[in-house]
Amino acid sequence: MSETGFLLPDPEDPDNAPFWAATARGELRVQRCIGCGRRRMPPRPMCPGCRSLEHDWEKLSGRATIWSFVVPHPPLLPAYAELAPYNVIIVALDEDPTIRLVGNLVASADGSIGEIDSETIQIGEAVRVVFSPLGDVHLPRWVRG
């Protein structure tokens, strides 16, 4: 468990490192195949469309819509149980709705994942990315509008 008690991604994971380097700079970037232009998430070495190993990291607008959401209640790991009930959302990115990311709806980048009234959350809501510092990473989270 990390000092915060939250679970963290590995920013040195060779496939994912550029994603986390981008979020630390305040950018949402997704992996894009140089061979055929296909975007892919989560990141991986080979393009499933054309098998190219060549890729870059396309900067996106960070605009998206809520595709689904859940509201977990205990039993949960202690750090998360303290904030429960909180929301976890999936967003579909505006540039490519088949690219989805798991995140949270928050009021601001440093807001708690439990502070939005979950009764108000709706599938289809427009959201935009913010970057929440947690341990040594910046997690992409989402605010309304």
Next chain:
Amino acid sequence: MVAGLRDGTAIVGIGQTRFAKGLEDTELSLACQAISAAIDDAGLEPGEIDGLSMFSMEEGREVEIARNVGLGDVTYFSEVGYGGGAACGVVGHAAMAVATGQCRAAVAWRARKRAAKASRPWSQVSQRIQGHWQWSRPFGLLRPVDEIAMLARRYMHEFGSSRDHLANVALAFRRHANRNPNATMRDKPLTREQYMAARWISEPLCLFDNCLETDGALAVVIVAADRAKDLRQPPAYIHAFSQSIPAQHQVMTNYFCEDPLVGPSYACARLLWERSDFKPADVPVAQLYDAFSPLIPLSLEGYGFCARGEGGSFTEDGALEWPHGRLPTNTSGGGMSEAYVHGFNLVLEGVRQVRGTSTSQVEGASCCLVTSGEGVPTSAVLLRR
């Protein structure tokens, strides 16, 4: 096309331990007890078992099983991964090994001490998440129920399905468990009011949308059809078997593909029905993997009992209930009300339906569909008389 497995092998022995929270025996001991009982049920001797087919998550390894149960020379052994997706997989692998002559009598099994909190996989996470879980767990999507609730919410949104449909699933399986002396929920009826008032686990799923936490073990013995005829139990022929990892599938967090509501059961069903003399409309009874209630509508659609989006309304009017429903499902109570042993109890209930010995027996059941985990790389078998 090759002929496939079609009725070339059969399940001829079944065995299980009792199901409970907090059994004292180790997983290895439970496995040995269930396997031993299955060998006895078949009327075979341990020395005749020469094939072992197990879950990769199994704690008691093949060598230890063989050394405890007193097997002779084992000539085939293999493992299937992905937890709840593997139950029909290990049965099918055993059947393929027998059918191809790699062994003559194979055992497939699952033992689990689920009820111990330390054995819940999601509670054993470390600070740094690895692999694809990095894209979900840091955000608080921690447990299998959270992962499936995400699909359930989207399903309800897209198809206008409701919690009433999920209650139909939970209540049907509980009623079957109330008739089954071995079910952990035998003496606990469940009403729609209790369901609707239950505490949330991960909205939109409540306590009764979840499977049980159970300790226990189950095993089956598989031999070739010509030998099965001479053994003491009516054979449950393995008519068809399939597995699937659909294109761009991801384990449990199947959100990163074109249509996450088209789960692994679709691809699994295509091969299963292609290899079968039966069609979905011919199937009188089913055991569908039910770690969570929303998997039932998804599986009903995937295996072709109804069209996409109709799985919720399929559950109306007691459709899943014995004896009068159009498809009595999980007739022992399933993972939600009998026991959750990674879906292996569904295999044994499928055998009982084909033998004619279920506590909620569908009269003259010609065949029974058994499926494994929807939401993970999966498998299915069609058993017949």
